[in-house]
Amino acid sequence: MELFILQKIFLVIAIICSKTEENQAVKRSIDLAATHALISDVRLSKDVVPTSYEIYLEPKINESTFDGFIRMNLICKADSKKIMIHAHYDLYINDRNIKLKRNTIKQGTECVLEIPFNGDVWENSEGLFKGFYINSSKNNKEVYFATNMRPNNARRVIPCFDEPEFKVPFTVSIARPKEFVILFNTPLQRSELHSSLDEYMIDFFETTPPISTFTFGLIITKLQKLDPYSEQIDPQVQPNINIWSNNINMEDLQKIQHKLELIYNLIRNFFNVTVPLKKIDIVGIPEVSFIQPVNNWGLLLIRKEELLNEGFYILTQELISQWLGSWVTPFWWADAHINKALSSFLASEIVIQIDGGVEFNGKYPMTKLYSIYYEFSKRYPHSRITAMKQETTSFKTELVIRMLHLTLGKNTFQNGIRSFLSAHFYSTFSADNLWNALTKQALGDSTLLSQYNVAEIANSWLSKDRLPVINADRDYLKKTLTVKQKVYLRERPHDVPGKDKMLWWIPITISRQDKLDFSRCEPYVWMGNTSQLNIDNMPSNDNFIIVNQEEIGPFPVNYDEQNWNLISKYLLTDDGREKVPTYTRAKLLHDAWNLAYAGDLSFTTALNMMLFMKFERNHIVWNPVFTFIDQIGRHIAMSQVHTKFEAYIRGLLAPLYEELGTEQLPEQDWKKDLRALAKKFLCQAGYHPCVKEAQNAFKFWQNSPSPNYENPVPNQYICPVFKWGSIEEWNFGLQRIAEFPKSRQPSERTFLLKSLTGCPIQPEKYNRLLQIAIIEEHPYFTDSDKILIFRTLAGSSVGYMTLFNFLTENWQILRQKFTNRTTLWDSLISSATGIFTTEEGYQMVKKLHEQHSGEFGSAEHIIQNSLRIIKEESKWSMENLPVIENWLDNFNPVGK
Structure with missing residues (x-):
């Protein structure tokens, strides 16, 4: 028998089927070249698959290494001469100690594979890693070991079938020093003294239900369980949510516990089912080395600061993953963005239900929406940056899910998700499983016509890295509307290959001035597989229409000039600004300016749409304005128009800034953010009070006895001084670059150099x-x-x-x-x-x-x-x- 690395990701055990020894050592030749960092589409054979794992791990705290042993119970789905599993090159496997116990390797038979292994504990937050924090009560440095198996890092810790679809029970025991505690996916069953390691215990844990390898998790730590309440919750009703951290006072602890229980109950009510866990351990680690929370079945590792944070979103999203991600798992990594997007959308909905959107500062979903508008309208989206592509694809998927939620109706969507979830408990799903569940529910509820299906609608959006734009042209004499779709492109030239063949299923929702109702989200018609359609019975020529109000779908809308002007005039009235909702006002501005930038709309029309901003004070509507000021300002900067444009900006923003006044504590975040943005752009446009204020602050730095080692000037003042200030002030900044001490953060020097280089106009x-x-x-x-x-x-x-x-x-x-x-x-x-x-x-x-x-x-x-x-x-x-x-x-x- 031979063992070798196949394409650097598989450990392959070749079996001679004619041999029938019950206990046979397996040999291999191994190539220890690095495993490919990206997830390969090459999958394990399903001829032999696992039915359960028995695992023993023995981490060595002082040596930062670990030993381990895994017993895989396998079943043969077909006659086979080999068993394929994953083992990372970091993992050392002693060839001679691998054992295969079986009677015969034939279809329907079972066998057992035993593999001893050992490896190193790393600090890069992958596989089994270590981290440190300062125990403030003892003023000493504490170490912890933890796992992060996502997305495919279980193979760094254990030889296994490291693909999401292989969901099997894990029976696990782990050794630890006596002063440490181990938290695992399931509750502790018993502990025993280690037979050979002094001062070590072995913890035995309850067998897990079938789980994927990426949800297998543990932490070995000295952090303590913090109990705000003494009573235990019936696990049949909901799991005990345990908080592990240090130095959290009782008042904060009770707030955290209340927050977690509130979130859990809202998630359970949405899904209409309790996740089958006896406990969920939430570990708030001080000074964590990882960026994102580490979410495992029944175990969540998170920054301590996130526990103490006033917000709900992060915890909500992570708790949702217990249902959607762990209990029900994507079949393959290609569907992981569906899981992430759905979890993110549901978390946003729950947070809005809790606080009315205060945590989002009114920016959801606009922040995500605007970012994908810009990215997918480029000639080359993502600039071939994989991480950016994954992020924007997830954002787009979330916005498509939001569109389905609005157009199918809240009840239909919720019941469809419940049906989808219940059909895949302890199992895996593909994107089509989700879309089909929503289609079945929508057809049953009559919120979708029988000739439509959600999979076709969703895939038209998710299958291409582009978004559409709708052109809505009215014939005012015939009272008709012609709707056309095409690829939305901002960057020139618009020479994208195949753009004329791209079509989307687009919900055409219409709000009309004579029957104004912005609450209706049901599509007037679905526009699918066609580039043009005609709609009758439009209002008279003195009444506007608005398509895709409240950004129901992720696409901008262009109108004929008369309709744009009708909207502009309406928004100049108090009644108009009151009746047109916030997101719709923001959308109209955003669409007009971006369409003008793309060359699809006259700037006269776009600037006319800005006239109502003289009276607008909602920060959500103002947010896109600053982006337009920046983009258009840069584009026209070399022309004579720029001086007039800067004067326009000063006239536009100065009244807003003066009305906001000086900062008052306490103060809502939106007001603070709006004031800061108005001030930033006023300073850039040469608003005299701002420039003077910046120069006065800069003098404190110039007069400092040790200017190289401190910078008392707020960052917001640096650019205005370098732009509008004297050459002496600029030279002072240049001198700080020349004498920048190594003791300061390099990022401070980078900021200073960017300001020196990007701000001046001389x-x-x-x-x-x-x-x-x-x-x-x-x-x-x-x-x-x-x-x-x-x-x-x-x-x-x-x-x-x-x-x-x-x-x-x-x-x-x-x-x-x-x-x-x-x-x-x-x-x-x-x-x-x-x-x-x-x-x-x-x-x-x-x-x-x-x-x-x-x-x-x-x-x-x-x-x-x-x-x-x-x-x-x-x-x-x-x-x-x-x-x-x-x-x-x-x-x-x-x-x-």
């Missing part, structure tokens, strides 16, 4: 920085600093114009300096040539390319790409800058 400041850092190459500027300088300069008009001039004037020197430093050279060419947006800029870059033809080396493709993009952007500028300037001249007297 070319002389940038020229001095480039001379010192690039030409003279002072040693306190690293190559990473230089790349940061280039990229940050590209973020401002004066910056990239100065950088372009610097490149043209010093071409030979720079080309020689960066001959063998292609990363620096490529970054310089990209930053200096790729940001222009006008025909003038295009001609400048084109001339540079022609003058130095054949000299760009590794950056040749970069300069060519810059020319393509600038040519496209210059068209946008020629079309839109005169429109923006004309509007500002007519509606903003200050800017004249």
